[in-house]
Amino acid sequence: MAVYTEVTDEALRAFLADYPLGALRAFRGIAEGVENSNYALKTEAGDFILTLYERRVDPRELPWFLALMEHLAARGIDCPLPVKARDGQALRSLAGRPAAICTFLPGVWPRRVRPEHCAPLGAALARLHLAGADFDEVRPNGLGPASWGPLLERCRPGGDAVQPGLVAELDAALAAIRAAWPAEGVLPTGQIHADLFPDNVFFLDAEGGPRVSGLIDFYFACTDLLAYDIAVCLNAWCFEPDGSYNVTKAHALLSAYQKLRPLSAAERAALPVLCRGAAIRFLLTRLYDWTATPAGALVTRKDPLEYLRKLRFFAHATGAASLGA
Amino acid sequence: MAVYTEVTDEALRAFLADYPLGALRAFRGIAEGVENSNYALKTEAGDFILTLYERRVDPRELPWFLALMEHLAARGIDCPLPVKARDGQALRSLAGRPAAICTFLPGVWPRRVRPEHCAPLGAALARLHLAGADFDEVRPNGLGPASWGPLLERCRPGGDAVQPGLVAELDAALAAIRAAWPAEGVLPTGQIHADLFPDNVFFLDAEGGPRVSGLIDFYFACTDLLAYDIAVCLNAWCFEPDGSYNVTKAHALLSAYQKLRPLSAAERAALPVLCRGAAIRFLLTRLYDWTATPAGALVTRKDPLEYLRKLRFFAHATGAASLGA
Numbered sequence: 001m002a003v004y005t006e007v008t009d010e011a012l013r014a015f016l017a018d019y020p021l022g023a024l025r026a027f028r029g030i031a032e033g034v035e036n037s038n039y040a041l042k043t044e045a046g047d048f049i050l051t052l053y054e055r056r057v058d059p060r061e062l063p064w065f066l067a068l069m070e071h072l073a074a075r076g077i078d079c080p081l082p083v084k085a086r087d088g089q090a091l092r093s094l095a096g097r098p099a100a101i102c103t104f105l106p107g108v109w110p111r112r113v114r115p116e117h118c119a120p121l122g123a124a125l126a127r128l129h130l131a132g133a134d135f136d137e138v139r140p141n142g143l144g145p146a147s148w149g150p151l152l153e154r155c156r157p158g159g160d161a162v163q164p165g166l167v168a169e170l171d172a173a174l175a176a177i178r179a180a181w182p183a184e185g186v187l188p189t190g191q192i193h194a195d196l197f198p199d200n201v202f203f204l205d206a207e208g209g210p211r212v213s214g215l216i217d218f219y220f221a222c223t224d225l226l227a228y229d230i231a232v233c234l235n236a237w238c239f240e241p242d243g244s245y246n247v248t249k250a251h252a253l254l255s256a257y258q259k260l261r262p263l264s265a266a267e268r269a270a271l272p273v274l275c276r277g278a279a280i281r282f283l284l285t286r287l288y289d290w291t292a293t294p295a296g297a298l299v300t301r302k303d304p305l306e307y308l309r310k311l312r313f314f315a316h317a318t319g320a321a322s323l324g325a
Numbered sequence: 326m327a328v329y330t331e332v333t334d335e336a337l338r339a340f341l342a343d344y345p346l347g348a349l350r351a352f353r354g355i356a357e358g359v360e361n362s363n364y365a366l367k368t369e370a371g372d373f374i375l376t377l378y379e380r381r382v383d384p385r386e387l388p389w390f391l392a393l394m395e396h397l398a399a400r401g402i403d404c405p406l407p408v409k410a411r412d413g414q415a416l417r418s419l420a421g422r423p424a425a426i427c428t429f430l431p432g433v434w435p436r437r438v439r440p441e442h443c444a445p446l447g448a449a450l451a452r453l454h455l456a457g458a459d460f461d462e463v464r465p466n467g468l469g470p471a472s473w474g475p476l477l478e479r480c481r482p483g484g485d486a487v488q489p490g491l492v493a494e495l496d497a498a499l500a501a502i503r504a505a506w507p508a509e510g511v512l513p514t515g516q517i518h519a520d521l522f523p524d525n526v527f528f529l530d531a532e533g534g535p536r537v538s539g540l541i542d543f544y545f546a547c548t549d550l551l552a553y554d555i556a557v558c559l560n561a562w563c564f565e566p567d568g569s570y571n572v573t574k575a576h577a578l579l580s581a582y583q584k585l586r587p588l589s590a591a592e593r594a595a596l597p598v599l600c601r602g603a604a605i606r607f608l609l610t611r612l613y614d615w616t617a618t619p620a621g622a623l624v625t626r627k628d629p630l631e632y633l634r635k636l637r638f639f640a641h642a643t644g645a646a647s648l649g650a
Contacts, residue, residue, distance in 0.1 A: 006436050007436060008435075008436045008437045009433050009435050009436060009437070009528070010437070010439075012433070013530070023529075023530065024433060024529070024530070025431045025432075025529070026429075026430075026431045026432060026433065026527075027433040028355050028356075028357060028365060029355065029356030029357050030353055030354065030355065030356055030365075031353075031354030031355055031356040032353060032354050040353060040355075040365055042372075042431070047367075104351075105351075106350045106351045106367070107350075107351060108334050108337070108349060108351065108352040110333075110334050111331050111332065111333045111334060112333045112334070112335070114335075202351075203334070204348075204349070204350070205338070205348065205349070
C-alpha cells in the first residue's frame with residue numbers, strides 16, 4: 001500500500017501546469033514504497049514519478065534529500081533527478097502535502113536476490129559514496145546508534161509479547177554494540193543511502209549479467225560511516241530465506257565495492273559490529289512498528305524477528321573475512 | 326493494495342521470452358484494482374499491464390473476459406487488448422497464477438467526478454453496449470438478482486453489528502426489488518461491464534472537455550440487462566460525497582447514452598428498480614466483505630452503508646424522469 005493521499009485530477013492538472021512537461025498522459029498509483037505516496041506519471045515529455053511526502057518525512061529535510069539526488073545525478077549516479085518547476089523549485093505542494101516530480105528510472109528490483117546482483121550492487125554503492133564525497137551539507141543519521149537506546153525504550157512495554165526474553169536480549173546486544181562501536185573520527189564518513197534494500201535497486205539485463213539501472217528512495221540518506229552503508233547491504237542482500245548467510249553474495253558485494261573504494265584496515269575490523277548495528281537498527285524500527293501499529297492498519301508490518309536472527313549471526317562473526325571481505 | 330503475488334525477475338523474464346515484446350525495461354506494482362495483482366510493464370515494444378488473476382476470479386471464466394476485450398477493442402472500444410504470446414494464447418501462467426498481458430491505456434481516472442465527465446461516460450457506455458451486440462457467448466451475471474438472496478443470508482449473522490436493524494431493512498428492500506424486477510425478455514440484454522466505477526474509466530483532456538481514453542477491469546462483465554449497466558453507473562457516478570443525488574450528472578450521462586442508444590419505454594420505466602438493484606448488489610458485496618474480512622487483512626474495506634443511503638434514495642424515486650432520464 002503506497003498511496004496514502006489521493007490527488008484529484010483538477011489538482012494534478014493545476015500542479016502540472018507549473019512544470020514544462022507538456023500535457024498529462026497517464027497517472028497511476030504505485031504499489032511499492034511504504035513511507036510516501038508514489039504515482040507513475042506520464043506526460044508528453046515522458047515518464048516520471050510523482051511523490052507526495054507523508055507524515056513520516058520531516059518537510060524541513062526534503063531540500064537536503066532533493067539536493068543530494070541532484071548532486072548524485074549530476075555525477076552520473078542513476079538516481080531520481082528532481083524536476084524543477086518553472087519557478088526553479090523542485091519541492092512544491094500538492095493535495096496538502098510536500099510533493100516533487102522526479103525522473104523515472106528503468107529496471108526491475110530483484111524479488112529474489114542472486115549472487116550476480118551483488119557485484120553490481122557493491123560497485124553502485126561505492127560509486128554512490130564517491131559521488132557524494134563533495135556534497136558538503138551534513139544530515140545526521142536520525143536512526144543511527146544514538147537513536148537505538150530510545151527506540152528500545154519505546155519497545156520495552158510490548159517487546160516481550162513478540163518473543164519472550166526479547167527485550168533483555170536486545171539490552172545486552174545494544175550494550176555490546178555500543179562498547180565495540182568505532183570511536184568518532186576513526187572511520188571515514190560521507191553521504192550514505194542507509195536503506196539500500198533490494199526494492200530500492202533496479203536492474204536491467206546486460207551483456208554478462210544484470211547491471212544496476214537505478215537507485216531510489218533516498219529518504220533515509222544521511223551523513224554517517226560509509227562502511228555502515230555496506231553493513232546495511234550485507235543485512236539486506238546476503239541472507240537466504242532460511243536465515244543462512246550467503247558468503248558468496250557478500251564476497252561479490254564487498255569485492256566489487258573495494259575495486260572502486262578499498263576499505264581501510266579500521267573499516268574491515270569494524271565490519272562485524274557495523275553489521276550488528278545495522279541489524280539492531282532494522283530490528284528496532286520493525287519492532288516499534290509491530291508493537292505500535294494497530295492490527296487493522298493498512299500497513300504491511302515486517303517481521304522484526306528476521307533481524308534478531310541476523311543480529312545473532314553477526315554477533316558470532318569472527319572478523320571481516322568471515323563475512324566475505 | 327493490489328499486488329498480492331510477487332513475481333521473481335527470473336520468472337518474469339522466462340514469461341516474457343514467450344512474447345514478441347522485446348527486452349524488459351521496467352516493472353512496477355500498481356496500487357489500483359482490488360481483485361487481482363497488476364503490474365505496469367515496460368518493454369522495448371512499449372507500455373503494457375501484466376495482470377495475475379487472484380483467487381476471486383474463476384480461471385475457467387478468463388477466456389470469456391479476454392475474448393470480450395478482444396472483440397470490443399477490434400470494434401474501436403478503448404479497452405485493454407490482450408496480447409498474444411508466440412503460441413497465439415493470451416491467457417498464460419506466471420508465479421502459479423493465470424496471467425495475461427494487455428495493452429496500456431492512457432488517461433487518468435477521476436478522483437472527483439465532475440458533470441463534464443458524465444456525458445463522455447454515458448456515450449462510452451452506449452458504444453460499449455453497441456459494440457458487444459455481436460459477441461454471442463453468454464456469461465450469466467454471478468452477482469445478479471439471483472445471488473442477492475444467498476448473499477444476504479451470508480450477511481445475516483454479522484449484518485446488524487454494522488448497523489442495528491440493517492438485515493430487516495435489507496430483507497424488505499430485497500423483497501420489494503424482486504417484486505418490481507422486470508420479467509425475463511422484457512428489457513434488452515447484452516454484454517455489460519457491470520462494474521463501471523470511476524476508477525475503471527480513464528479520461529484525457531481534449532478540446533471541449535474530458536474525453537474517455539480507456540475502460541478497464543472487465544472481470545465482472547457479463548450478459549445481463551443493458552439498462553442495469555446504466556443503473557450501476559448512476560449509483561457510482563451521480564452521488565455527491567454528502568449523499569445527495571446530482572441530477573445534472575445523471576442527466577448528462579443518460580442524454581449522451583441515449584443519443585447513441587435510446588432507451589425503450591420499458592427500460593425507462595424499469596430504471597428506478599434497476600438502480601435499487603444495483604445499490605443492493607454493491608451494498609451486499611461490501612457488507613459481506615466487511616463482515617467476513619479479518620480486521621487485520623490488507624484489504625481496504627469499503628463502507629457498505631454508503632450504498633444503504635443510495636438504496637433508500639432510489640426506493641423513493643418516482644420515475645426515470647426524477648433520476649435524470
